[in-house]
Amino acid sequence: MLETQHTTSYYAASANPSPARPALQGSSETDVCVIGAGFTGISAALHLAEQGFRVTVLEAVQVGFGASGRNGGQIVNSYSRDIDVIERTLGADQARLLGDMAFEGGRIIRERVARYGIDCDLKDGGVFAALNGNHMKHLEAQKKLWERYGNTQLELLDDRRIREVVNTDIYTGGMLDMSGGHIHPLNLVLGEAAAFESLGGIIHEHSPVTRIDQGSIPVVHTAEGQVKARYVIVAGNAYLGNLLPQLAAKSMPCGTQVITTEPLSEELASSLLPQDYCVEDCAYLLDYYRLSGDRRMIFGGGVVYGARDPSNIEALIRPNLIKTFPQLKDVKIDYAWTGNFLLTLSRLPQVGRIGDNIYYSQGCSGHGVTFTHVAGRVLAEVLRGQAERFDAFAALPHYPFPGGRLLRVPFTAMGAWYYQMRDKLGL
Incomplete structure (x- = not known):
């Protein structure tokens, strides 16, 4: 319908x-x-x-x-x-x-x-957050690449600086792009x-x-x-x-999920993201988050290949929110939804x-x-x-997914699993 x-x-x-x-x-x-x-x-x-x-x-x-x-x-x-x-x-x-x-x-x-x-x-400012040393090497190379094409608003963040912009212990470093934002x-x-x-x-x-x-x-x-x-x-x-x-024939809808918390106190919100930058990590299936204009945490991630709607979005995304910010373990989730992008x-x-x-x-x-x-x-x-x-x-150049429309979802999911394992092993 x-x-x-x-x-x-x-x-x-x-x-x-x-x-x-x-x-x-x-x-x-x-x-x-x-x-x-x-x-x-x-x-x-x-x-x-x-x-x-x-x-x-x-x-x-x-x-x-x-x-x-x-x-x-x-x-x-x-x-x-x-x-x-x-x-x-x-x-x-x-x-x-x-x-x-x-x-x-x-x-x-x-x-x-x-x-x-x-x-x-x-708001100006976006952070790419590294979960391991290989992610950091990628960001170092990306900074050189982007500067070669004219982006001069980039700053590499070491393990100390990343904690100044994102109040979590899970990152080893990152890159700030002030031409990004939210x-x-x-x-x-x-x-x-x-x-x-x-x-x-x-x-x-x-x-x-x-x-x-x-x-x-x-x-x-x-x-x-x-x-x-x-x-x-x-x-x-x-x-x-x-x-x-x-x-x-040459594309595949995929779903990603987002949750939004209740409004946070000004003190809590500013402690989590002091400069109010948005953040995405460098994992293959990445997490992304930011504060809304009324100080809610908007946190998204995950991919559902073929764009099916999950039955419990909060159950999928909330664990990653709490892993990133244990300070929010008791926060109420006011909104949860899914949206499709085209891969x-x-x-x-x-x-x-x-x-x-x-x-x-x-x-x-x-x-x-x-x-x-x-x-x-x-x-x-x-x-x-x-x-x-x-x-x-x-x-x-563009090509159809291997296996056609029938097999594109399982084949792509298998590839995603491979890269997820690489992320977990720090490869």
Whole structure:
């Protein structure tokens, strides 16, 4: 049964007011029809509206219903596979183009927040935390790599410094990225949607797309209407379903779980994360956490391959919370939810074109908050005839998961188990 409203998350409970947006009725025409009102779709729509395009966005449920309104809210730079992997795969020239965009998403977010006055609890600073010596060696290499591509806001943290920013004994060190940070993600996408509408953009909620008629003038159909457009942008990611089978074949929805505590006292909250940075560790199946604007601990982690909803999210995540912060052993959990992200075999995003006029971006593989904002700009550029940056992403090779759709979940889970064992053994 199709859901009709946001999940019961902390973000939905604390969302800024947003207008009701009617479902599509009847026929309309536009320059660009965007499918999906998450970060990718709204980012692209806003960039296009700023350039004078007529844009209509069709959303199956509500703005930010999917990963954009459920994620950890962390501004994490680069891609799920880093720039050095791209260098080895495609060479230095292609890596330079993609590397130049690796730190752009956070800048776009800050530009949007400042330009449109978006209230989303934006805070600067993100920490990558090392659980062992090998993690620390990785961070040392990552710092050199990122500095080579222009990120000069990095600081390595030794075992003393990490305890100054994260009050726990489980880390051996870390790296602070002041160009990272955190936000209330649902309020960010709601603010961007409002900015898009202020420029004349149209959003129809509760309008799931049933099919796309391809051709010189594509037609996007819903149950009660249709939109004719010069271009279509497909931005459904893990919530797209099988609308375009050729996209579903090379990706896999995965679930991640998040819990949120009751509000903490100011003294307790500031003792846990004194500088109010967000944190993610370096494990293969990582934990990530931060404080909300009203001093709750938002703690997430775990992956469910195939995106099934666990029966008891708190039971899965709370042990890691307490392992990290024993000080919270008696804290009450007010919210627990799951959200899906889209994984690719390469862990690199898939950006491309179907035919002459249907464009897509998907498969952020866990780095969606920043990459979706880059993707929105790149998609807007290619529709204006500036294809260089779009082509850099479109040239990335992508392959179906081994075993096809039937076996992709067990094969991927086996691979994850291997890397988890490496983490446990400190390898």
